[in-house]
Amino acid sequence: MIDxxxxxxxxxxxxxxxxxxxxxxxxxxxxxDLLYIDLHLLHEVTSPQAFEGLRLADRKLRRPDLxxxxxxxxxxxxxxxxxxxxxxxxTQIETLxxxxxxxxxxLHSLGDKEQGIVHVVGxxxxxxxxxxxxxCGDSHTSTHGAFGALAMGxxxxxxxxxxxxxxxxxxxxxxxxxxxxxxxxxxVTSKDIILAVIAKIGTGGGQxxxxxxxxxxxxxxxxxxxxxxCNMSIEAGARAGMIAPDQTTYDYIEGRPHAPxxxxxxxxxxxxxxxxxxxxxxFDAEVHIDADELEPFVTWGTNPGQGVSLSGRVPxxxxxxxxxxxxSCERALKYMNLVAGTPMKEIPVDTVFLGSCTNSRMEDxxxxxxxxxxxxxxxxxxxxxxxxxxxxxxxxxxxxxxxVFKEFGAEWRFAGCSMCLGMNPDQLAPGERxxxxxxxxxxxxQGKGGRTHLVSPLVAAATAIRxxxxxxxxxxxxxxxxxxx
Amino acid sequence: xxxxxxxxxxxxxLPQNNIDTDQIIPAVYLKRVTRTGFEDALFAAWRRDENFVxxxxxxxxxxxxxAGPDFGTGSSREHAVWALKDYGFKxxxxxxxxxxxxxxxxxxxxVAAQVAQPDVELLWKELENHPGTEITVDxxxxxxxxxxxxxxxxxDDYTRWRLMEGLDDIGLTLQQExxxxxxxxTRQGFKPKTLPART
Numbered sequence: 001m002i003d004x005x006x007x008x009x010x011x012x013x014x015x016x017x018x019x020x021x022x023x024x025x026x027x028x029x030x031x032x033d034l035l036y037i038d039l040h041l042l043h044e045v046t047s048p049q050a051f052e053g054l055r056l057a058d059r060k061l062r063r064p065d066l067x068x069x070x071x072x073x074x075x076x077x078x079x080x081x082x083x084x085x086x087x088x089x090x091t092q093i094e095t096l097x098x099x100x101x102x103x104x105x106x107l108h109s110l111g112d113k114e115q116g117i118v119h120v121v122g123x124x125x126x127x128x129x130x131x132x133x134x135x136c137g138d139s140h141t142s143t144h145g146a147f148g149a150l151a152m153g154x155x156x157x158x159x160x161x162x163x164x165x166x167x168x169x170x171x172x173x174x175x176x177x178x179x180x181x182x183x184x185x186x187x188v189t190s191k192d193i194i195l196a197v198i199a200k201i202g203t204g205g206g207q208x209x210x211x212x213x214x215x216x217x218x219x220x221x222x223x224x225x226x227x228x229x230c231n232m233s234i235e236a237g238a239r240a241g242m243i244a245p246d247q248t249t250y251d252y253i254e255g256r257p258h259a260p261x262x263x264x265x266x267x268x269x270x271x272x273x274x275x276x277x278x279x280x281x282x283f284d285a286e287v288h289i290d291a292d293e294l295e296p297f298v299t300w301g302t303n304p305g306q307g308v309s310l311s312g313r314v315p316x317x318x319x320x321x322x323x324x325x326x327x328s329c330e331r332a333l334k335y336m337n338l339v340a341g342t343p344m345k346e347i348p349v350d351t352v353f354l355g356s357c358t359n360s361r362m363e364d365x366x367x368x369x370x371x372x373x374x375x376x377x378x379x380x381x382x383x384x385x386x387x388x389x390x391x392x393x394x395x396x397x398x399x400x401x402x403x404v405f406k407e408f409g410a411e412w413r414f415a416g417c418s419m420c421l422g423m424n425p426d427q428l429a430p431g432e433r434x435x436x437x438x439x440x441x442x443x444x445x446q447g448k449g450g451r452t453h454l455v456s457p458l459v460a461a462a463t464a465i466r467x468x469x470x471x472x473x474x475x476x477x478x479x480x481x482x483x484x485x
Numbered sequence: 486x487x488x489x490x491x492x493x494x495x496x497x498x499l500p501q502n503n504i505d506t507d508q509i510i511p512a513v514y515l516k517r518v519t520r521t522g523f524e525d526a527l528f529a530a531w532r533r534d535e536n537f538v539x540x541x542x543x544x545x546x547x548x549x550x551x552a553g554p555d556f557g558t559g560s561s562r563e564h565a566v567w568a569l570k571d572y573g574f575k576x577x578x579x580x581x582x583x584x585x586x587x588x589x590x591x592x593x594x595x596v597a598a599q600v601a602q603p604d605v606e607l608l609w610k611e612l613e614n615h616p617g618t619e620i621t622v623d624x625x626x627x628x629x630x631x632x633x634x635x636x637x638x639x640x641d642d643y644t645r646w647r648l649m650e651g652l653d654d655i656g657l658t659l660q661q662e663x664x665x666x667x668x669x670x671t672r673q674g675f676k677p678k679t680l681p682a683r684t
Contacts (some may be wrong), residue, residue, distance in 0.1 A: 020668040021661055023643075031643055034661060036668050038676055046562065057655070068679040074516065095518045106679050125684070127677050139561040139585060155563035155589035156520075157654065165658045167665055172640065203503060204555040204581055237558060239584055256684035264675040271673065303503050303558070306672035324502040324553060331501075423512040442507040442559060444530050451493050462511035 007280035009175045011210040013274065014150040018133050020167055032169040038132040038149075040162050041118045042069035042105065044096040045423070046226050047136025050160035051099040062166045064104040068127065069096060072117045073423050075110050077386050077413035089424065103163075116389020119143040119357040122466050123227065124391055126256025130245035130272040135162055140357045140439065142233040145252070146226035147343040148245035148275050150210070153234060173239050174207040174284040180217040182291035185288070185470045189367070190225035191359060191437070191456035193217065193289065194232040195297035195307045201287060206238030209285065212277060213243050217291035223252040226362035231358045232439050235304035244276045296471040298344055299441045299454040301332035306441075308344060310459060310471050316340030335443055337431070344469050351434040352383040352464040353446070354410075354457055356420035359437035360388030364457040365396050369404040371461035374478050376408070378467030383410035383460075384426065386418040410464070422447045435463040452457040486594050488651035489624060492575040494548030496620035497538055498612045504552055505559035506586065509621035510568045512560075523564060524571040524625055539572075543617035551578045551608050551620070557586025557597075566593045576622040577637070578629060580605050591644035592654060598622050600629055607634050624649055 001422040006015070015035065023031030040063075047069070054061060061067065074089035084090040093110070100107040114121060119140055122128045124409070130148035134143060137159040146152035158168055178197055198205075211233050218226070226243050233241025250269055253259045260268045299307040300314050306329070308315065314333070317326040333340060338347070354360070354368055365387065377383060385405045387393035393415055396402055400411045419426040420438035428434055428450025437460050441452035453469060462470040514526035531537045538544045550569070554578035557565060569577065576596035590597040600608070611632050612618055620631040622638070626644055629638050640648075647654070658665075659668045 007490060021664045030641070033659065034664070036665070036672070039679075045515050046647075049520040049563075052518075052520065065678040065680040073512075086516075090517055092516050106682050127679060129677060132676065137563075139559065141561075153561035153585055155561055155566070155585060155592065157563060157589065157592035161655050161658065164655045165662075165665060166669075167658060169654065171643070203558055204583075207581065207584055219555065234559075234585075237555070238585060258677040258679075260675040260677075267673070268675040271675075304506065328502050391576070421507075421512045423515060440505075440507070440559060442505050444511055445507050448511070448530065 009277040009281045009283060010148060010212055010242055010275055011150060011173070011175050014131050014133065015172070016345070017131065028386040030119050032171045034167050035133060035170050037126040037135050037162050037166050037168055038066060039122065039127055040067045041122055041136035041141070042067060043072050043118045043138065044092045045073045046094045046156050046159055047099065049156050050163055051103065053160040054103070054163055054373065057165045061103040061105065061163045066166060067105050068122070069100050069105050069107040070118050071096060071110050071312050073417045073421065074415040076425050077416050077418050080110050080414045085425070090148050097403050113394065114391045116216050116391065117357045117360065117417055119231065120361060120388030120392065123147065124256070124389060125252055126258040129253060130249060131267070131275050134234050135168065139234040140231050142238070142241050143227050143231040143357055145230040145233065145240050146223060147249055148242060148272065150240055150242065152240050174209045176206065176211050176285040176287065178213045178289065179212055180213060180289045182217055183220070184217060184291050184294060187458055188294050188296060189456040189458060190221050190228045192294055192297040193291070194229045195299065195304065195454060196289060196294055197287070198232065198236045198304050199297070199307045200289070201236055203235060203303050204237045206233065209238050211236070211238045211241040212283070213241060218243055219246065222363055223248060224361040224463065228358055228363065232304065235439060245272045259468055263447050275480045295331040296456060296459050298459060298469055300336065300338060300344065301329065302335055302441055302443050304439065304454060305440060306332055307454070310469060312344055314338045314340050314342045314344065317416050344369035345474065346468055348468045349381060349433045349435045349453065349463055351428060351432060352381055352382070352460050353387065353419040353434055353436040353438065355386030355418050356438035357388065357417070358439045359457050360386060360392065362392055364437065365392070365401050368457040368461040369401045371458060371472050372408045372465065373404050377410065377464050377473070380467050381464050382450045383408070384408035384413060384419060385466045386413045387415050419446055421445060435460050435469060486651040486653060488574070489575070489594060489596060489648050491549070491621060491623040491625060492596065493619050493621040494575060495546055495617055496549045496551055496608065496612045497541055497544045497547035499538060499552045499611045500552060500609050502553040503555045503558055506550055506557055506562050506565040507559055509557065509565040510562065515562060515564050520567060521571060523568040526564070527568040546573070548573050549576045549578065549620040549622060549676055551605060551612065554579060554581040554602060556582050556633045558583040561585045563589045563593065566595050567589050570595050578605065578608065589647065594648060596622050596624065596648060598629055598640060600638045604636040607636065
């Protein structure tokens with residue numbers, strides 16, 4: 001489709017293949033490029049005002065066949081057959097249902113077996129494919145970049161723009177390579193990679209960039225693990241995060257409901273193969289991470305960049321050079337009720353949340369289940385397990401994972417965003433401390449006054465057993481644990 | 486959209502880094518289905534503290550927010566911009582904005598003026614020494630002035646032009662409909678469609 005003569009990065013190739021109209025660069029004014037959007041994902045929170053805008057301007061939704069909606073942010077994860085108790089949540093869900101019916105949008109509602117978190121549903125239906133442009137009124141749309149798609153979170157005005165035109169006006173971005181070479185140690189996951197990346201470049205370090213995760217450690221990851229990394233690109237401030245498609249990607253997509261078949265599959269794979277960053281292409285910035293050196297990572301503060309190795313300690317304000325960082329640290333310690341110097345592993349938690357668009361897929365549930373199987377939950381901890389989609393829940397039940405969680409003493413819930421954000425009944429109480437596999441540890445994110453430590457599913461599982469932030473390597477062998485009990 | 490050439494209003498100092506969108510508007514306020522009426526939601530958690538800047542005179546009536554770097558990080562919620570606008574803010578000044586927030590602001594007629602951090606600190610000092618001082622954000626000349634201070638700000642050319650003309654993005658794009666149709670004819674056949682639904 002495009003001139004492949006000039007060396008290009010993956011992101012530049014996908015961008016170039018979607019230009020409807022190139023922005024003019026005359027008179028010192030640079031117009032944005034107009035890009036075509038291949039897939040538009042909708043949910044109940046950021047769409048009502050966009051639908052309303054269409055109605056007010058008497059505009060049509062241009063491509064219902066490139067649009068799909070699901071209910072996730074407001075939905076309860078218990079008693080989903082009953083009406084939603086909170087009237088404002090119910091209104092938002094009912095508004096989505098009315099809007100989708102009116103504009104002909106496919107919707108997977110609560111109770112439907114394809115319902116779930118929007119970023120889990122797209123990939124599992126095979127709708128997310130390499131080289132696509134994917135947008136959604138949700139910042140964690142970056143998740144879909146794991147397939148080599150250019151996937152971006154957008155605001156509601158842009159949602160309306162895509163509904164009306166199937167395009168977006170976008171300013172060109174810069175590219176940053178995140179090179180992760182080496183082999184992860186046992187107990188270290190893709191969640192630890194991305195938390196380490198964010199701690200390294202900061203919550204603003206990716207601003208204006210599309211990140212491309214590269215290197216042997218990335219190639220070795222499954223699609224579920226790649227999605228975890230790309231999901232949190234936004235926490236580094238990046239516009240998007242991408243991973244070049246390869247055989248792992250094709251194997252994941254093949255046979256899914258909306259995957260190409262027959263001759264179209266061959267044509268698709270041939271095109272996908274062309275998307276890799278050219279050897280001679282250069283990035284505007286590069287970051288190197290040594291996978292062999294990584295340890296389980298955990299946050300201590302109130303933004304995702306405030307993290308340390310689990311074997312480390314809570315930092316002190318004076319550990320930071322920048323005055324702004326010192327103030328942020330001081331404020332975070334106060335909010336988190338932590339004392340500088342405390343070993344992270346001595347911090348007790350009240351709740352463990354396994355879920356969210358970051359870590360709620362089969363691999364996440366399997367990894368946690370393997371750790372807790374045959375062990376006992378700490379009495380002081382409640383654990384909530386929320387599959388990312390109704391289909392993940394069904395698959396997990398088919399493997400018996402639900403029984404492992406329930407026997408352990410965890411709550412096995414229905415699919416949704418749940419405790420990742422304080423919009424549905426699953427919330428922390430003020431002062432409650434949570435080890436969470438989600439993506440944001442902002443003040444009040446999981447409920448007013450709640451305190452969040454971001455962790456991997458493995459750390460979440462080990463923490464539920466010991467009651468303090470822990471990694472699987474801190475656990476005694478199962479036989480010993482049984483004798484002690 | 487209303488045209489903005491320049492705006493003058495009381496400056497509100499908020500010298501804090503990383504003011505994320507969960508602080509600007511907590512998720513619980515995102516349940517509304519309207520586009521207006523979010524003024525009560527702005528900084529809702531912080532406003533419970535009587536010492537918070539917006540609970541004090543003369544800042545209560547401010548319309549130009551001067552914040553620390555990395556303003557608007559986190560969620561894509563455009564509600565953050567709506568809440569700022571509904572409260573009465575016309576401009577936010579910071580040395581660094583999160584990309585999505587900046588984009589949303591431009592689309593809703595809220596000026597996101599990027600000012601170098603040393604200049605932001607000058608503005609904070611001026612507002613601290615003379616509470617209630619007005620700040621002028623002049624899009625035409627890309628200047629922020631406050632008392633005797635006058636400093637440049639950055640905003641991309643296209644957003645500036647759209648703000649000054651008060652242009653609606655969708656209307657602009659629909660003028661290119663023939664380009665969109667032409668592009669659609671070249672799309673690869675293997676690209677997925679959501680309809681008819683397959684599960």
